[in-house]
Amino acid sequence: MSTPRPAAVIILAAGEGTRMKSDTPKVLHRIGGRSLVGHAIAAAREVGAEHLSVVVRHKRELVAPHVTEIDPAALIADQDEVKGTGRATECGLDVLPADLTGTVLVTMGDVPLLTGETLVALTREHESTGAAVTVVTSQLDDALSYGRIVRDADGSVERIVEFKDATEEEKAITEINSGIYAFDVAVLREALAQVTTDNAQGEKYLTDVLGIARAAGRRVSAHLLEDLWQTEGINDRVQLARLGAELNRRMCEKWMREGVTIVDPASTWIDVDATFGRDVTILPGTQILGPSVVGARAVIGPEVTLEATEVGEDAEVRRAEAHHAVIGAGASVGPYSYLRPGTELGAGGKIGGFVETKNAKIGDGAKVPHLTYCGDAVIGEGANIGAGTIFANYDGVTKGQTVVGAQSFVGSQSVLVAPVSIADGAYVAAGSTITGEVGPGQLAVARGKQRNIDHWVARRRAGTKTDEAARAAGYADAGSTTQGTTDTKDNA
Ligand code: UD1
Ligand code: CA
Numbered sequence: 001m002s003t004p005r006p007a008a009v010i011i012l013a014a015g016e017g018t019r020m021k022s023d024t025p026k027v028l029h030r031i032g033g034r035s036l037v038g039h040a041i042a043a044a045r046e047v048g049a050e051h052l053s054v055v056v057r058h059k060r061e062l063v064a065p066h067v068t069e070i071d072p073a074a075l076i077a078d079q080d081e082v083k084g085t086g087r088a089t090e091c092g093l094d095v096l097p098a099d100l101t102g103t104v105l106v107t108m109g110d111v112p113l114l115t116g117e118t119l120v121a122l123t124r125e126h127e128s129t130g131a132a133v134t135v136v137t138s139q140l141d142d143a144l145s146y147g148r149i150v151r152d153a154d155g156s157v158e159r160i161v162e163f164k165d166a167t168e169e170e171k172a173i174t175e176i177n178s179g180i181y182a183f184d185v186a187v188l189r190e191a192l193a194q195v196t197t198d199n200a201q202g203e204k205y206l207t208d209v210l211g212i213a214r215a216a217g218r219r220v221s222a223h224l225l226e227d228l229w230q231t232e233g234i235n236d237r238v239q240l241a242r243l244g245a246e247l248n249r250r251m252c253e254k255w256m257r258e259g260v261t262i263v264d265p266a267s268t269w270i271d272v273d274a275t276f277g278r279d280v281t282i283l284p285g286t287q288i289l290g291p292s293v294v295g296a297r298a299v300i301g302p303e304v305t306l307e308a309t310e311v312g313e314d315a316e317v318r319r320a321e322a323h324h325a326v327i328g329a330g331a332s333v334g335p336y337s338y339l340r341p342g343t344e345l346g347a348g349g350k351i352g353g354f355v356e357t358k359n360a361k362i363g364d365g366a367k368v369p370h371l372t373y374c375g376d377a378v379i380g381e382g383a384n385i386g387a388g389t390i391f392a393n394y395d396g397v398t399k400g401q402t403v404v405g406a407q408s409f410v411g412s413q414s415v416l417v418a419p420v421s422i423a424d425g426a427y428v429a430a431g432s433t434i435t436g437e438v439g440p441g442q443l444a445v446a447r448g449k450q451r452n453i454d455h456w457v458a459r460r461r462a463g464t465k466t467d468e469a470a471r472a473a474g475y476a477d478a479g480s481t482t483q484g485t486t487d488t489k490d491n492a
Pocket of ligand 1: 012013014015016055079082083084085086087088108109110145146147148160162176177178179204205206207233
């Protein structure tokens with residue numbers, strides 16, 4: 001069977017979301033790395049509708065640009081002062097072509113677990129039964145304040161009654177309105193024109209369309225959904241966390257089924273846009289955020305946060321944080337590493353403990369193993385950066401770049417003052433402060449020479465345990481030690 005395509009999807013996202021108690025509009029709150037309205041848009045796009053309209057009003061200045069950013073083709077519909085889901089739907093229809101025919105889906109901006117698959121099934125059922133309206137419903141033990149589905153004696157859907165307008169008898173109904181529907185667009189337009197605001201909330205209810213269509217002799221049916229999570233709307237932050245956790249559980253399960261080992265799903269957070277190759281292992285306490293990509297057989301964790309970061313096959317990342325970074329195949333990162341945007345570690349390279357990198361291209365097989373700040377750097381293949389090296393990239397006014405050539409070796413505790421460049425195949429002596437260029441094959445030494453002062457302990461620390469130890473070892477004279485009075489080590 002081919003996939004049915006509705007003519008349009010309308011997403012209602014104009015409400016205020018008072019119960020969130022937030023300066024951020026409800027539909028812009030996020031779970032799984034995506035806004036609530038973003039989830040609604042993703043599901044709508046999966047059903048392949050030709051037109052998508054998103055109805056906005058509350059904090060339009062924030063919601064409309066967000067919608068356009070994630071889906072430039074989405075039509076923004078402005079709801080006027082008339083309140084209610086019915087009015088919102090009318091406004092959503094207004095921006096669609098006037099001669100539109102066929103099926104229009106209406107969904108909510110605050111029901112994030114609804115899937116595209118469900119919308120496809122809804123559209124298929126709606127079109128195959130020839131109904132004018134099909135509403136997605138669920139059976140709940142506690143139907144809370146959802147609208148109730150009123151069926152007639154022969155079991156067909158008669159109307160929806162809102163909780164606030166329901167009689168005690170109607171409140172006892174356990175089949176609820178999810179707020180997701182398929183409509184024949186002509187019937188929808190016609191019925192909406194007849195909806196009034198004569199109800200407990202003084203709003204124009206979309207739910208009234210069902211009773212009106214039914215009274216006009218149209219067929220109204222229900223699409224009962226077993227998966228209750230998909231119909232759950234978010235009204236407050238308790239539900240935000242609840243649905244966020246469920247979405248995460250679903251993401252972990254999906255990836256485990258795709259061949260990813262997740263040692264502790266309960267402490268692993270995977271955003272909806274992350275992707276993984278086969279045989280990846282994720283250890284506890286790990287968050288894979290944004291559009292991160294993790295290659296086959298990589299080991300991530302414990303306690304790693306990756307945001308919009310690409311990790312190559314067979315790489316290993318432990319106890320680290322990486323943002324907008326690229327970690328090459330077979331590379332190793334951590335423990336305790338901080339990779340900031342623009343970090344690109346080559347294949348087989350290493351970023352080790354207590355190393356911070358930013359805008360740093362580190363070549364294949366190059367190593368920055370210990371205690372280093374490496375900002376605005378280009379490091380060639382196979383280079384080695386000694387422990388404690390600082391790339392001094394900022395002079396207080398401007399940022400400069402440091403280049404370290406291929407196979408070069410920077411001794412420990414060096415400061416490379418940018419802009420500066422060290423050629424391929426060069427050495428920098430430990431403890432140097434490098435301010436000028438170093439050529440191929442040269443050793444740069446940029447620090448004070450060592451000076452040994454004979455009998456200093458005897459003169460200045462006489463009688464101490466140190467003095468005793470020196471006497472026992474035999475006090476040295478200049479020339480009697482291999483070190484002498486000059487720096488022989490690096491200059492040899
Ligand atoms: C609505 C349904 C109810 C259903 C429930 C499912 C109506 C009258 N009631 O109630 O039967 O059980 O959803 O979650 O439809 N919105 C607008 N403009 C408005 C009002 C709301 O765009 O003027 C949008 C909101 O942004 C939200 C959605 O419509 O995305 C639902 O609004 P909400 O106020 O939460 O409706 P409920 O009272 O939950
Ligand atoms: Ca709601």
